[in-house]
Amino acid sequence: MERLKQSRARHYVEKLAVDSEPGLTNAQLMLTNHDLKPVEPERRQWGPWNFVGFWIADSFNINTWMISSSMISGDSGISWWQSWLCVWIGYTIAGGFICLTGRIGATYHISFPVVCRASFGVWGSLWPVFNRAAMACIWYGVQSWIGGECVTLMLRSIWAKYEDLPNTFPSQSANTRDYVSFFLFWFCSLPAIWFPVHKIRHLFTVKAYFVPAAGVTFFIWAILKAHGIGPIVHQGGKATGSALGWAMVKGIMSSIANFATLIVNDPDFARFARKPKDALWSQFFTIPIGFAVTSFIGIIVSSSSAVIYGGTPVWNPLDLLGRFLDGANSGERFGVFIIASAFALAQLGTNIAANSVSAGTDMTALLPRYLNIRRGGYICAIVGLAMCPWNLLSTSNNFTTYLSAYSVFLSSIAGVMICDYYIVRKGYLQIRDLYSARHSSPYYYTFGFHWRGYTAYICGILINIVGFVGAIGKKVPPGATYLYNLNFFCGFIVASGVYYLLCRFFPIPATSDTWLEVGEDVRNPSVAYGADDEIEAASEGSPDRYGVKGDEEAGVRERKLGNF
Numbered sequence: 001m002e003r004l005k006q007s008r009a010r011h012y013v014e015k016l017a018v019d020s021e022p023g024l025t026n027a028q029l030m031l032t033n034h035d036l037k038p039v040e041p042e043r044r045q046w047g048p049w050n051f052v053g054f055w056i057a058d059s060f061n062i063n064t065w066m067i068s069s070s071m072i073s074g075d076s077g078i079s080w081w082q083s084w085l086c087v088w089i090g091y092t093i094a095g096g097f098i099c100l101t102g103r104i105g106a107t108y109h110i111s112f113p114v115v116c117r118a119s120f121g122v123w124g125s126l127w128p129v130f131n132r133a134a135m136a137c138i139w140y141g142v143q144s145w146i147g148g149e150c151v152t153l154m155l156r157s158i159w160a161k162y163e164d165l166p167n168t169f170p171s172q173s174a175n176t177r178d179y180v181s182f183f184l185f186w187f188c189s190l191p192a193i194w195f196p197v198h199k200i201r202h203l204f205t206v207k208a209y210f211v212p213a214a215g216v217t218f219f220i221w222a223i224l225k226a227h228g229i230g231p232i233v234h235q236g237g238k239a240t241g242s243a244l245g246w247a248m249v250k251g252i253m254s255s256i257a258n259f260a261t262l263i264v265n266d267p268d269f270a271r272f273a274r275k276p277k278d279a280l281w282s283q284f285f286t287i288p289i290g291f292a293v294t295s296f297i298g299i300i301v302s303s304s305s306a307v308i309y310g311g312t313p314v315w316n317p318l319d320l321l322g323r324f325l326d327g328a329n330s331g332e333r334f335g336v337f338i339i340a341s342a343f344a345l346a347q348l349g350t351n352i353a354a355n356s357v358s359a360g361t362d363m364t365a366l367l368p369r370y371l372n373i374r375r376g377g378y379i380c381a382i383v384g385l386a387m388c389p390w391n392l393l394s395t396s397n398n399f400t401t402y403l404s405a406y407s408v409f410l411s412s413i414a415g416v417m418i419c420d421y422y423i424v425r426k427g428y429l430q431i432r433d434l435y436s437a438r439h440s441s442p443y444y445y446t447f448g449f450h451w452r453g454y455t456a457y458i459c460g461i462l463i464n465i466v467g468f469v470g471a472i473g474k475k476v477p478p479g480a481t482y483l484y485n486l487n488f489f490c491g492f493i494v495a496s497g498v499y500y501l502l503c504r505f506f507p508i509p510a511t512s513d514t515w516l517e518v519g520e521d522v523r524n525p526s527v528a529y530g531a532d533d534e535i536e537a538a539s540e541g542s543p544d545r546y547g548v549k550g551d552e553e554a555g556v557r558e559r560k561l562g563n564f
Contacts, residue, residue, distance in 0.1 A: 090255025105267025123448030230303030412460030460495030
């Protein structure tokens with residue numbers, strides 16, 4: 001009987017296993033599945049206009065709308081045009097980082113978890129991947145809660161009494177109405193997780209048309225109601241000298257921090273590009289333009305609100321739409337419903353792009369034998385529901401501190417990844433070895449962990465630790481505060497610099513003396529160990545063990561790929 005139970009349990013466990021390549025060892029089953037392997041040519045369907053639509057769609061969201069609010073309304077004392085300049089500079093820099101990490105995915109068609117294996121080791125990469133997956137789950141819940149606020153406006157537009165729904169929850173952070181709206185948004189988001197990544201580009205195409213159109217309509221509507229653009233654009237800045245300089249530095253870093261998560265996980269999307277160039281200029285120009293335009297609309301609409309209602313500007317567009325509903329006629333209620341629907345779609349697209357797909361891809365790497373992107377996305381949604389995002393949003397200062405801390409961790413990861421690919425390896429990766437647990441693999445390092453990568457990663461975090469302690473209210477030296485104001489740059493520069501020096505004095509294998517990207521010849525390489533002998537004996541023109549055409553093998557090896 002005991003044996004029968006064990007066989008049944010094994011049967012059910014095997015049923016849960018995802019499809020994988022035949023002939024893989026148990027160790028390899030922990031490193032690969034269909035969603036982790038290089039994207040085959042049939043699924044490389046993202047062209048430059050798909051990336052343009054993706055970033056236009058992503059730029060129109062509530063966080064971007066309000067990105068200038070803390071700079072103008074806070075203690076920084078800068079004017080609206082100075083805050084807008086910070087947005088331009090910050091997102092231009094972020095766009096450059098996006099292109100750097102995205103090129104790795106677009107060239108070799110591999111995701112962030114696989115890219116990490118080159119710089120952190122095949123097993124050492126699991127910590128950066130876990131760190132990213134955990135944060136994506138938290139962000140999924142936060143963005144869903146904001147999406148629930150959009151649903152509240154939609155329902156209020158149809159049923160005015162929804163605002164006064166009886167409260168049966170004792171929580172001070174939210175009420176029954178908020179919980180119902182949150183759950184409706186969360187539940188309606190689940191079907192979007194089902195679709196594979198190479199097909200959800202259509203969602204972003206729809207969002208790229210509908211959401212900006214609704215945003216421009218909101219922009220015009222607010223100006224017409226105010227009979228002008230309001231006082232903010234006529235308001236000068238109060239900060240001067242070094243105070244102005246540091247205020248703008250913090251504004252720029254805030255913009256980059258808002259993008260930190262997408263900087264490291266851009267390979268998750270860029271790997272579906274038809275060719276590397278498709279993911280270059282389309283991203284570099286669209287990101288600063290799209291986010292700056294959205295920020296500008298947010299500034300003008302908020303400025304107009306000061307004229308319409310008097311007093312201080314209303315920075316949250318959902319709060320302003322809620323005021324539009326007070327005493328509104330049927331036409332105005334319909335307008336609020338459409339604009340709120342657009343914001344809900346914006347939150348859905350942002351959640352899928354920045355959180356669901358990223359968490360799904362990361363969880364696939366954590367347990368590839370039983371998880372794929374779809375299953376990981378649904379786990380992310382469940383965690384986002386269970387982590388009570390309303391508590392995280394109850395105090396805006398705590399959330400801002402959390403956001404800054406998050407960028408500190410990710411800047412170190414980005415620094416190691418970018419230095420490893422562009423400076424140390426000069427664009428060369430041995431694709432099949434990224435899926436190998438053999439001790440002879442160049443990415444196995446020491447028991448699967450790369451001590452150089454981890455040393456650099458920790459150094460990039462330590463440079464900001466004292467400043468972070470000051471950010472949460474403790475007294476620290478002024479120098480630490482100044483360093484923390486540059487947290488992303490400090491973490492990135494220290495991590496990449498330490499990694500370069502360690503690799504210089506302690507060389508690593510599988511590098512090139514000259515720039516050498518061989519990703520254009522990656523088709524659908526087998527990663528099973530048993531394929532090695534067949535590949536060695538293959539005729540000219542067959543893929544070799546690095547995913548390079550057989551007739552290129554000699555030329556590649558002549559370039560001294562052993563050490564840096």
